[in-house]
Amino acid sequence: MVPGATDDRAPAPDLPTFLARIEGRAYRMARFATGDRDEALEVVQDAMMKLVQNYSARDPSEWRPLFLTILQSRIRDWHRRRSVRNRLRDWLSPFLDDEEEDAMARVPADPSWEPLRRLEDGQFSIRLEAALAALPLRQQQAFLLRAWEGLDAAEAAAVMGCGVASGKTHYARALEKLRVGLEDLR
Amino acid sequence: MSNTRDEDLIRRAGASLDRSVDALDPATRAALAAARRKALGQGAKSAWRWPGFAAPAAGLAFALVLALGALLWPSTAPLPGATPPALAEAEIEVLDLLAVQDPVELVDEPDFYLWLEGELAEEGVPHAG
Numbered sequence: 001m002v003p004g005a006t007d008d009r010a011p012a013p014d015l016p017t018f019l020a021r022i023e024g025r026a027y028r029m030a031r032f033a034t035g036d037r038d039e040a041l042e043v044v045q046d047a048m049m050k051l052v053q054n055y056s057a058r059d060p061s062e063w064r065p066l067f068l069t070i071l072q073s074r075i076r077d078w079h080r081r082r083s084v085r086n087r088l089r090d091w092l093s094p095f096l097d098d099e100e101e102d103a104m105a106r107v108p109a110d111p112s113w114e115p116l117r118r119l120e121d122g123q124f125s126i127r128l129e130a131a132l133a134a135l136p137l138r139q140q141q142a143f144l145l146r147a148w149e150g151l152d153a154a155e156a157a158a159v160m161g162c163g164v165a166s167g168k169t170h171y172a173r174a175l176e177k178l179r180v181g182l183e184d185l186r
Numbered sequence: 187m188s189n190t191r192d193e194d195l196i197r198r199a200g201a202s203l204d205r206s207v208d209a210l211d212p213a214t215r216a217a218l219a220a221a222r223r224k225a226l227g228q229g230a231k232s233a234w235r236w237p238g239f240a241a242p243a244a245g246l247a248f249a250l251v252l253a254l255g256a257l258l259w260p261s262t263a264p265l266p267g268a269t270p271p272a273l274a275e276a277e278i279e280v281l282d283l284l285a286v287q288d289p290v291e292l293v294d295e296p297d298f299y300l301w302l303e304g305e306l307a308e309e310g311v312p313h314a315g
Contacts, residue, residue, distance in 0.1 A: 044218065045224065
């Protein structure tokens with residue numbers, strides 16, 4: 001078990017219990033990846049629906065890796081669509097309103113973090129959130145899956161849909177960036 | 187790379203992320219619960235499906251019922267070689283009336299036919315009926 005992993009990963013007795021257990025974590029992962037509350041909720045709901053539709057008859061021990069795989073796949077799809085939209089926007093920008101928009105201004109504040117900021121470790125959490133949000137998607141996925149979800153290298157690579165070596169590289173780079181970014185808080 | 191320092195970072199990060207889940211605001215929790223209910227409800231609706239062989243099997247069963255019905259339905263057609271039942275006099279008259287092409291008012295006045303028959307007999311015209 002990777003340090004930091006919590007112990008609510010035992011197979012759930014039924015699908016509603018499983019989804020209720022994992023939905024908050026899934027939302028946080030989707031929120032880091034999308035930077036938007038509504039987009040994150042939609043990604044999580046899509047993943048839930050896909051799991052219920054296609055895999056509800058599977059053994060409960062399979063639900064978690066299946067759900068994480070679906071969720072990460074949905075997140076990657078979301079990023080691809082956003083990349084296409086951004087390219088299209090760049091291409092059309094000479095014909096559109098030339099008012100500059102700060103990219104960070106498009107990221108809404110997450111009210112879910114407000115109570116957290118009042119906690120003793122609030123400063124670390126704020127910095128961690130910023131550092132995670134700034135990671136490239138694959139590094140972000142690798143870190144969350146391994147450090148938070150407690151998957152090993154092979155499991156994380158399978159969920160991410162990449163090779164084990166590639167997954168390890170993403171994870172190592174994520175750790176390095178977080179180590180540097182949070183150095184003064186340690 | 188210091189494994190101990192990385193482990194400390196990972197532990198703190200995991201604890202911080204866990205707290206962020208615990209600290210989700212009520213609106214987000216409600217939205218997640220609604221998404222879960224929707225997913226589970228949609229799953230319940232589509233949980234029972236027609237098996238793949240159901241449509242061909244239903245078609246075959248319907249065709250068999252039709253074939254049995256056609257075989258077992260009592261036929262009104264006479265069997266080959268059978269004598270058709272004799273019609274009663276009244277039935278023949280009804281059939282004649284139904285088959286007549288003359289205007290209906292003539293049919294309604296049988297006295298006219300009796301008079302015409304008498305006239306034709308007096309003139310020596312053979313009976314046409």
